[in-house]
Amino acid sequence: MSSAFSxxxxxLLVYLGVDILAVWSLNLQYGVAGIYNFAWIMFQAxxxxxxxxxxxxxxxxNGGFQQYILGLRLPEPLPVLLAGVVAxxxxxxxxxxxxxxxxxxxxxxxxxxxxxxxxxxxxxxTGLFNGPAGLSLIPQPYGSLPLSTLGYQWFYVALTxxxxxxxxxxxxxxxxxxxxxxxxxxRDNEDAAQALGKDVVRLRLFIFVxxxxxxxxxxxVLILFIGxxxxxxxxxxxxxxxxxxxxxxxxxxxxxVMLGALLVPVAFNEATRFIPPxxxxxxxxxxxxxxxxxxxxxxxWFWPRGIVPERRRRFPGxxxxxxxxxxxxxxVT
Amino acid sequence: xxxxxxxxxxxxxxxxxxxxxxxxVGFTLQFGVSNILNLAYGDLMTASAxxxxxxxxxxxxxxxxxxxxxxxxxxASMLLNRYVYRPFVRHGTKLFGMVxxxxxxxxxxxxxxxxxxxxxxxxxxxxxxxQVHILGMVFDTSQLMIIxxxxxxxxxxxLLLTRTRLGKAMRAxxxxxxxxxxxGIATDQVTDLAWLISGALCGLxxxxxxxxxxxxxxxxxxxxxxxxxxxxMLGGVGNPTGAMLASIxxxxxxxxxxGFLTPSFKEVIAFGVLVVVLLFxxxxxxxxxxxxxxxxx
Numbered sequence: 001m002s003s004a005f006s007x008x009x010x011x012l013l014v015y016l017g018v019d020i021l022a023v024w025s026l027n028l029q030y031g032v033a034g035i036y037n038f039a040w041i042m043f044q045a046x047x048x049x050x051x052x053x054x055x056x057x058x059x060x061x062n063g064g065f066q067q068y069i070l071g072l073r074l075p076e077p078l079p080v081l082l083a084g085v086v087a088x089x090x091x092x093x094x095x096x097x098x099x100x101x102x103x104x105x106x107x108x109x110x111x112x113x114x115x116x117x118x119x120x121x122x123x124x125x126t127g128l129f130n131g132p133a134g135l136s137l138i139p140q141p142y143g144s145l146p147l148s149t150l151g152y153q154w155f156y157v158a159l160t161x162x163x164x165x166x167x168x169x170x171x172x173x174x175x176x177x178x179x180x181x182x183x184x185x186x187r188d189n190e191d192a193a194q195a196l197g198k199d200v201v202r203l204r205l206f207i208f209v210x211x212x213x214x215x216x217x218x219x220x221v222l223i224l225f226i227g228x229x230x231x232x233x234x235x236x237x238x239x240x241x242x243x244x245x246x247x248x249x250x251x252x253x254x255x256x257v258m259l260g261a262l263l264v265p266v267a268f269n270e271a272t273r274f275i276p277p278x279x280x281x282x283x284x285x286x287x288x289x290x291x292x293x294x295x296x297x298x299x300x301w302f303w304p305r306g307i308v309p310e311r312r313r314r315f316p317g318x319x320x321x322x323x324x325x326x327x328x329x330x331x332v333t
Numbered sequence: 334x335x336x337x338x339x340x341x342x343x344x345x346x347x348x349x350x351x352x353x354x355x356x357x358v359g360f361t362l363q364f365g366v367s368n369i370l371n372l373a374y375g376d377l378m379t380a381s382a383x384x385x386x387x388x389x390x391x392x393x394x395x396x397x398x399x400x401x402x403x404x405x406x407x408x409a410s411m412l413l414n415r416y417v418y419r420p421f422v423r424h425g426t427k428l429f430g431m432v433x434x435x436x437x438x439x440x441x442x443x444x445x446x447x448x449x450x451x452x453x454x455x456x457x458x459x460x461x462x463x464q465v466h467i468l469g470m471v472f473d474t475s476q477l478m479i480i481x482x483x484x485x486x487x488x489x490x491x492l493l494l495t496r497t498r499l500g501k502a503m504r505a506x507x508x509x510x511x512x513x514x515x516x517g518i519a520t521d522q523v524t525d526l527a528w529l530i531s532g533a534l535c536g537l538x539x540x541x542x543x544x545x546x547x548x549x550x551x552x553x554x555x556x557x558x559x560x561x562x563x564x565x566m567l568g569g570v571g572n573p574t575g576a577m578l579a580s581i582x583x584x585x586x587x588x589x590x591x592g593f594l595t596p597s598f599k600e601v602i603a604f605g606v607l608v609v610v611l612l613f614x615x616x617x618x619x620x621x622x623x624x625x626x627x628x629x630x
Contacts, residue, residue: 036429038436097608101615105370105570108432109562110611112372116559117604124597240436247433280451286444293437293444300430301421 003150010153012266014225017160019261021218022242024171024254029211030243031252031310032175033204034187036108038239039094039115040215045234046090047083047216048223049122052135054079055224062137066130076141080163080220087216088209095208100201115236123231134230141224160221167214171254174210181313183207184252237289241265244296250306259307268292337469342592343585344470350584351483352541356557357564357576358490359534363410365507365571366527369418370432373439375558377413377532378539379446381406382549385540389457395475398457399482399540406536407529413438414528439555446551454548479541486537487577493530494573503527507571560587560600563607569617579618582606 022044029035057073059066074082098110123132140152147155174180185193186200194200223229241264249260272288299306356378363371385402393401421434462474472480494500502523505513514520542557543549564583568575583603590602610618 030429034429036432038432097612102611103615105368105428106566106611106615108370108429109566109570110608113559113562113604113607117601120597120600124595124601237436237440240433240440243433244437279448282452283448286448289444290441290448293439293441296433296437297441300426300434301424304426304430 006150007153010150010157012270013157014160014221015269016262016266017157017164018218018222018225019242019245019265020164020258021167021214021221022265023245023249023257023261024167025211025214025218026239026242027246027252027254027257028171028174028207028214031246031257032180032187033183033207035099035204035208035211036104036111037208037211038108038111038236039118040242041234041236041238042115042118043087043091043212043215044219044222045118045122045229047087047219048229048233049129049135049219050086050216051079051083051220052138052223052229053129054082055138055141056135066133066135066137067127068129068135069127079141079224080217083220084213084217087219088213091209091212091215092205094212095205099204099208112236115239119231119234119236129229132231134228134232135223136228136230138223138227138229140227156225160225163217163221167217168254170210171214174207175254179203240296241292244292244299246306247296247304248299248306250308250310252310253306253308256306256308256310263307264292264295268295338592339589340469341471342589344467344472345592346585346588347470347480347581348472348476348545348584349588350581351480352538352545353560353564353584354483354487354577354580355534355541356538356561357568357580358487358573359531359538360561361565361568361571361573361576362503362527362531362534363414364565365573366503366524366531367414367418367422368428369414369422370435371418372432372435372558373413373442374535374561375555376439376442376446377406377409377535378542378554378557379549379551380409380442380554381536381539382543382554383446383450383455384536386455386457386543389459395457395459395478395544399537402536402540403533404536406539407533410532410535411525411528415525419524443551443555450551452550454550455543456548457544459544475544479545482537482541486534490530490534490573499523499526560603563600563603567607567610567617572617575617 022040025043026037026040029037029040053068053070054072054074056066056068056071058071059068094111094114098107098114102110122129125131129135140156141159142155143152145152145155174183182193182198183203185196186198186203190200219229245260245264246257247260248264249258250256268288268291272284275284277284356374360371360374363369363374381402384405385398388401389395389398417438418431418434421431426434459475461476462478465472465474465477492500494504502513502518503526505516505518506520506523506527510520513523539554543553546553560583564579565576567583568577568579583606586606587599587603591599594602
């Protein structure tokens with residue numbers, strides 16, 4: 001294996017890890033709980049910025065060309081954990097405004113608007129996260145380890161894998177527990193879940209915060225690897241990529257969405273790298289977006305449940321109808 | 334000095350409000366009749382602006398460009414609903430899936446425009462006319478034309494919805510599609526007509542938006558989408574009269590913010606207004622809009 005190829009492969013593996021965290025996060029919120037989070041990318045961005053400013057140190061460093069708040073140099077796992085905490089806290093605030101009283105269609109619109117507004121604020125309040133230029137030159141975590149460049153790459157892959165493993169244990173625990181069952185019930189039939197005594201708003205708020213925290217962690221893992229993050233990375237349409245990955249993989253299925261992460265963000269972003277540039281500049285990027293949009297449409301039409309559909313759960317002693325069929329809202333109302 | 338800045342901000346606000354009213358009434362009509370949150374709306378505005386640009390570029394006048402934009406917007410919206418959105422709904426795609434569908438259509442449309450025209454800026458060749466002073470406010474004649482056009486169109490929309498059989502049929506379809514159908518209303522045709530009309534508004538809004546900003550590119554309409562959504566929500570989604578009033582509020586408030594604070598915070602202020610209103614009235618200021626329901630097939 002040539003070193004250039006190993007370098008490429010390790011980079012790809014870290015991206016895959018980040019995308020897997022991303023789809024698990026959105027799958028908890030949308031796939032399991034049915035929350036229309038069109039602001040997903042904002043939570044990833046907040047995590048990335050948090051990890052950035054907690055790693056960079058005071059903003060007078062590096063010649064002081066960047067302006068940002070806080071500017072601490074915290075020891076290693078802390079920036080990632082705090083990225084999760086901050087993104088989770090933001091999710092709590094957004095959730096209290098959006099999920100508590102608004103109708104689902106209003107929720108979708110509010111999320112979309114919030115995502116765009118957050119971007120505008122970060123771009124225009126330069127003192128926050130260095131405005132449109134974004135943060136850069138973020139030092140690598142555990143940079144003092146005696147590792148070769150390639151060795152460090154593999155080390156970071158291992159860190160990412162470990163993060164994914166911990167997050168998976170949590171995600172799996174949630175989706176396979178009675179809590180997960182209650183969440184799916186609120187997704188499939190809110191009124192029925194409420195009638196059975198489930199506190200729908202609290203359940204949704206909880207999973208929204210958890211999903212937000214995981215989104216934040218995914219952003220932290222990404223920024224500490226690539227060392228930079230700017231408003232260009234989180235236009236609201238970026239949420240569509242993660243959403244398409246969830247839909248393609250299999251909404252509500254933790255393993256399915258992993259496959260989606262491999263196919264959509266990784267495969268499609270990488271495929272364009274090998275297309276020789278043709279036409280006017282930017283045409284390949286435009287085509288990439290057209291393909292992502294087309295993919296979402298094709299899957300919603302032909303395979304709305306995705307490649308690996310959510311497992312239909314059967315309960316001994318329960319009715320013989322599969323829950324997904326029984327609770328299809330169009331048949332209930 | 335602040336006094337004149339105040340008055341002038343109101344003037345700018347009225348121009349923004351006029352553009353916003355055209356756009357948000359079209360947007361809210363689509364939601365009212367079909368319960369589809371059409372996130373491709375901004376990109377359709379851009380596409381219509383490019384259609385108007387083609388006419389303008391070929392030597393057409395501004396009224397001809399407006400007509401071209403409106404015609405393109407109307408036809409494209411109607412076809413989009415008939416051949417993409419409605420089939421998806423009949424296929425069983427639910428509310429959330431439909432939002433994803435419209436988002437995907439918008440992205441595809443925007444990137445087709447980007448691929449076709451590149452990332453450069455375009456502008457119509459026209460004269461903004463002379464300056465007119467009204468009550469201390471300064472307008473170009475082209476801005477007065479935008480305000481006039483918007484007022485006339487708003488009156489026509491109001492008359493259509495309240496005084497004609499078609500308007501009644503549209504409101505009936507919005508309120509209860511199956512009951513409307515059972516009462517002998519040809520809901521499919523009514524929906525087609527609603528998308529034609531709202532699409533014409535979308536196209537007009539696209540052309541006047543780029544006339545006012547003077548330079549535009551493939552993302553211009555989509556950048557305006559957030560404030561359209563804010564106006565529609567503030568007015569109660571699905572309620573055209575509410576959207577008109579909300580447009581005036583947001584238009585004036587955002588231009589005030591631009592005048593007294595900084596232009597980059599226009600949308601932020603609009604959003605602040607929206608959040609405060611939604612905290613107290615979760616369905617918008619102006620009463621009940623469309624009720625929550627699955628999308629009528």
